[in-house]
Amino acid sequence: xxxxxxxxxxxxxxxxxxxxxxxxxxxxxxxxxxxxxxxxxxxxxxxxxxxxxxxxxxxxxxxxxxxxxxxxxxxxxxxxxxxxxxxxxxxxxxxxxxxxxxxxxxxxxxxxxxxxxxxxxxxxxxxxxxxxxxxxxxxxxxxxxxxx
Numbered sequence: 001x002x003x004x005x006x007x008x009x010x011x012x013x014x015x016x017x018x019x020x021x022x023x024x025x026x027x028x029x030x031x032x033x034x035x036x037x038x039x040x041x042x043x044x045x046x047x048x049x050x051x052x053x054x055x056x057x058x059x060x061x062x063x064x065x066x067x068x069x070x071x072x073x074x075x076x077x078x079x080x081x082x083x084x085x086x087x088x089x090x091x092x093x094x095x096x097x098x099x100x101x102x103x104x105x106x107x108x109x110x111x112x113x114x115x116x117x118x119x120x121x122x123x124x125x126x127x128x129x130x131x132x133x134x135x136x137x138x139x140x141x142x143x144x145x146x147x148x
Contacts, residue, residue, distance in 0.1 A: 077112070126148060
């Protein structure tokens with residue numbers, strides 16, 4: 001081992017330019033902050049969405065409509081999805097846990113069964129809400145509808 005073969009340990013040094021360490025370093029003086037202005041000073045913070053005094057985007061864009069805080073949003077599931085699940089997993093009863101288990105809905109969703117598509121199987125379906133056409137189609141095949 002000789003002095004000219006010594007190297008620092010792997011990962012012990014950083015390959016970044018250190019700023020604010022004197023004029024000889026090439027990054028002294030203003031330390032890459034430029035001259036004057038808020039950003040050159042210590043303690044600078046900008047508000048979220050601040051655009052330098054220009055009217056911010058969220059205030060320029062017009063607002064329309066109204067969404068009630070008490071609204072109930074449902075995850076729509078059509079009859080053809082029920083048919084697919086019944087065929088693929090050989091099911092006779094489909095409930096909310098089945099939807100969650102097979103990735104059709106998440107645990108926090110509320111499920112509404114809609115009348116899109118065609119249902120051929122006799123199914124016992126349990127969900128939060130049903131459309132009139134879905135209820136009719138399920139009962140026409142000899143199945144049953146249960147609301148949670």
